Amino acid sequence: MKKYVIVGTGSRGLDSYGRPLVENYKDCAELAAVCDINGKRARYAAGCLGNIPAYTDFDLMLQEQKPDVVIVTCKDCAHEEYTVKALEFGCDVITEKPMTTDEKMCANILEAEKRTGHKVTVTFNMRFMNFCVRLKELMNEGIVGDVLSVHYEWLLDTNHGASYFRRWHSIRACSGSLLIHKSTHHFDLLNWLIDDEPVKVNAFGTRRFYGHTREERGERCLTCPYQKSCEFYLNIETEDRGEMKKMFLDCEDEDGYIRDRCVFSDEIDIEDSVSVNVRYAKGAVMSYSLTAHSPYECMKLVINGAKGRIEADTAFGGEHIRFYNREGECIVYDRTRVKPLPGGHGGADPAPRDNLFRGYTEDPLHQMADTRAGAMSIGIGIAANKSMAEDRAVYLKEFLGDFYPELK
Ligand SMILES: NC(=O)c1ccc[n+]([C@@H]2O[C@H](COP(=O)([O-])OP(=O)(O)OC[C@H]3O[C@@H](n4cnc5c(N)ncnc54)[C@H](O)[C@@H]3O)[C@@H](O)[C@H]2O)c1
Numbered sequence: 001m002k003k004y005v006i007v008g009t010g011s012r013g014l015d016s017y018g019r020p021l022v023e024n025y026k027d028c029a030e031l032a033a034v035c036d037i038n039g040k041r042a043r044y045a046a047g048c049l050g051n052i053p054a055y056t057d058f059d060l061m062l063q064e065q066k067p068d069v070v071i072v073t074c075k076d077c078a079h080e081e082y083t084v085k086a087l088e089f090g091c092d093v094i095t096e097k098p099m100t101t102d103e104k105m106c107a108n109i110l111e112a113e114k115r116t117g118h119k120v121t122v123t124f125n126m127r128f129m130n131f132c133v134r135l136k137e138l139m140n141e142g143i144v145g146d147v148l149s150v151h152y153e154w155l156l157d158t159n160h161g162a163s164y165f166r167r168w169h170s171i172r173a174c175s176g177s178l179l180i181h182k183s184t185h186h187f188d189l190l191n192w193l194i195d196d197e198p199v200k201v202n203a204f205g206t207r208r209f210y211g212h213t214r215e216e217r218g219e220r221c222l223t224c225p226y227q228k229s230c231e232f233y234l235n236i237e238t239e240d241r242g243e244m245k246k247m248f249l250d251c252e253d254e255d256g257y258i259r260d261r262c263v264f265s266d267e268i269d270i271e272d273s274v275s276v277n278v279r280y281a282k283g284a285v286m287s288y289s290l291t292a293h294s295p296y297e298c299m300k301l302v303i304n305g306a307k308g309r310i311e312a313d314t315a316f317g318g319e320h321i322r323f324y325n326r327e328g329e330c331i332v333y334d335r336t337r338v339k340p341l342p343g344g345h346g347g348a349d350p351a352p353r354d355n356l357f358r359g360y361t362e363d364p365l366h367q368m369a370d371t372r373a374g375a376m377s378i379g380i381g382i383a384a385n386k387s388m389a390e391d392r393a394v395y396l397k398e399f400l401g402d403f404y405p406e407l408k
Contacts (some may be wrong), residue, residue: 001029001030001327002028002029002030002068002069002321003027003030003032003034003065003066003067003068003069004021004029004030004031004067004069004070004071005031005032005033005034005035005047005065005067005069005070005071005113006018006031006034006070006071006073007034007035007036007058007061007070007071007072007073007074007082008035008036008049008072008073008074008075008096009034009035009036009038009041009046009054009073010036010040010041010075010247011075011098012047012073013034013036013045013073013074013078014045014247015232015344016073016085016317016334016344016349016353016355017030017071017073017094017236018034018045018049019033019048019049020349020350021049021082022049022050023151024353025353025358028357028358029357030186031049031052031055031366032053032065032067033052033054033055033061033064033065033067034046034049034052034054034055034370035054035055035056035057035058035061036054036055037056037074037078037255038056038251038254038257039054039056039167039202039232039254040250040253040254041247041252041254042054042056042059044247044250044251044407045247049163051095053065056394058082058085058094058301059085062085062086062089062091063104063184064083066257067091068091068092069092069094069097069208070082070086070093070094070197070251071085071089071094071262072093072094072095072096072132073096073203073334075168075174075225076098076100076101076169076174076180076181076235077100077101077105077173077174078097078175079096079099079100079101079104079105079404080100080101080106080109081094083095083100083109083112083120084109084112084117084362086118087113087115087116087118087120088112088116089333090116091118091404092118093118093119093120093226094120094121094122094124094356095104095120095121095122095374096122096123097122097123097124097174097184097185097188097374097377098121098180098181098184098376098377098378098381099120099374099377099378100176100378101174101175101180101181101186101378102176102382103178103382103399103400105120105129105383106192106375106377106378106379106399107341107399107403109371109374110167110221110371110375110403111241111333111403113371114403119370120370120371120374121356121368121369121370122370122371122373122374123352123356123369124185124188124189124192124368124369124373124377125345125348125352126185126186126188126189126345126348126401127188127189127192127314127348127351127352127367128145128348128349128351129339129345129347129348130319130335130347130349130365131312131314131319131321131335131348132193133365133367134303134319134321134333135193135310135312135321136192136193136319136365137365138310138323138333139193139194139195139303139310140365142307143305143306143308144148144303144304144305144306144308144309144310144323145149145305145306145307145308145309146240146282146283146305146306147194147196147226147280147282147284147302147304147305148283148286148301148305148306149284149285149286149301149303149304150190150194150285150287150288150301150302150304151284151286151287151300151302151304152186152190152286152287152288152289152300152301152302153169153288153289153290153298153299153300154182154183154186154288154289154290154298154299155291155292155294155296155298155299155300155302156182156290156291156292156293156294156297157295158231158232158287158293158294158295160297161210161272161291161293161294161337162210162232162263162292162293163291163320164178164181164182164292165210165211165236165263165265165268165272165292166234166259166260166261166262166263166347167259167261168257169181169270169321170210170211170265170267170269170270171268171269171270171381172269172270175270176378176381176382176385177205177270177381177385178271178272178285178290178292178383179203179205179274179290179381179384179385180277180381180385181288181366182232182292182380183274183276183288183290183377183380183381183384184288184374184377184381185377186288186290186299187238187288187376187378187380188369188374188376188377188378189372190286190374191303191373191377192366192373193303194278194280194284194303194371196284197280197281197376197396197407198279198281198283198376198379198383198396199276199278199279199280199281199282199379199384199395199396199397199407199408200278200279200383200393200394200395201276201278201380201384201387201393201394201395201396202276202277202387202392202393202394202398203274203276203277203280203384203385203387204274204275204276204384204388205271205273205274205275205277205384205388205390206271206272206273206274207268207270207272207273208272208273209237209270209292209293210263210264210268210272210292210293211264211265211266211268211269211270211272212264212265212268213264214227214264215336216230217230217262217264217267219258219261219262220233220261221234221260222236222237222249222260222274223263224262227361230373232262232263234260236248236249236259236260237249238359240370242260245380247259247389260347264358271291271388272291272292272293273288273289273290273291273292274288274290274291274384275288275289276285276288276355276380276384278380281341281407293388295315296315296316297316298313298315298316299312299313300315301314307325307326308323308324308325308326309323309324310322310323310324311324319335320333320334320335320347321332321333321334322334325401335336351367352367355367355368361378365390372402372404375391375400375403375404376396376400379396379399379400382399383395383398383399395407
């Protein structure tokens with residue numbers, strides 16, 4: 001039986017790892033303790049998880065609990081500190097995406113993993129979504145042949161998109177921007193689908209929807225004079241059946257984490273629209289865009305290959321996959337009005353948890369991701385951030401070349 005601890009007792013730490021561990025994996029996993037920079041939130045989570053010990057000092061937790069595995073679910077910019085410390089203590093690490101947020105911390109993780117011989121798994125749950133699995137199977141069957149080009153678009157609606165602009169995600173120093181925090185999912189998915197690695201990146205980004213684009217705004221929804229008229233009003237006291245109040249509002253005097261901050265705040269310094277071009281090692285080129293203020297939620301992916309073109313989208317609750325071959329035919333693999341599977345993220349959370357906590361002997365689609373996949377997906381985001389800051393195209397080998405000398 002392996003012993004686990006969690007660092008970061010926010011939504012993901014508590015709901016996606018803590019609760020499932022104590023409810024579904026008692027026979028094979030012991031959740032020994034949790035840790036958070038916010039002691040109140042750590043104690044609240046510990047209470048929900050059977051009154052296990054709660055820490056604010058990560059080193060002390062390691063020394064007292066001596067876990068086998070550390071689960072890292074704190075904010076993105078702190079992943080590296082705990083991942084490296086855990087590896088050095090002799091633990092394996094399960095880290096949420098993104099692996100980290102900049103090239104220096106990425107290098108530290110890769111170096112520590114190599115030096116210590118312990119293992120880091122990056123949990124890319126999108127690889128487990130039914131729709132993505134179907135796409136991967138078709139790609140593995142060679143449906144499009146050699147991949148020539150990709151057109152890839154992610155639309156976040158103003159509920160999902162705005163959720164990032166209320167919190168630490170909207171501060172570049174905390175999340176690395178949406179290009180790291182959010183797009184790491186998208187870049188990993190594509191790298192995995194086309195079985196290729198990115199080489200060179202060029203990017204543009206703007207913020208013209210969130211941030212200081214409106215005068216009728218307050219510091220936060222709770223005290224905002226525009227509650228009645230603002231379409232982004234969130235009631236922190238009743239959201240998630242009162243859990244948001246207990247986890248965040250009742251704990252904010254410890255660290256000042258305001259969970260319902262105004263999406264038009266001056267503090268926001270990340271883009272809400274980005275456009276990225278990538279050249280891949282095997283020759284494909286990709287154009288990607290992320291829109292965080294769309295009227296509807298959707299992923300749209302087109303892969304053009306030597307044998308034809310696959311078009312996939314998730315518009316309006318459906319899962320559409322169409323393949324156009326060179327004989328003028330269209331083969332339809334659509335599933336319409338798909339009911340999301342239970343267990344979080346349309347059913348994509350339970351399967352990786354089983355692999356993580358029960359172990360696995362086979363992984364035919366390579367869904368369990370390592371640090372190389374973690375680095376390649378944030379690598380595109382890091383390069384895109386550099387490209388925007390320095391107004392130039394950026395090669396991933398500039399910052400990953402020491403670890404992967406074979407990068408082109
Ligand atoms: N794979 C997915 O689908 C998915 C979904 C949501 C979140 N995530 C990832 O999970 C992580 C947590 O996200 P969340 O939505 O739970 O955020 P959250 O804001 O709800 O929780 C983050 C927690 O980290 C704590 N924290 C912040 N800085 C810390 C530090 N230096 N040391 C210790 N604790 C610290 C905060 O106090 C908070 O409790 C993020 O990395 C996010 O990218 C992944």
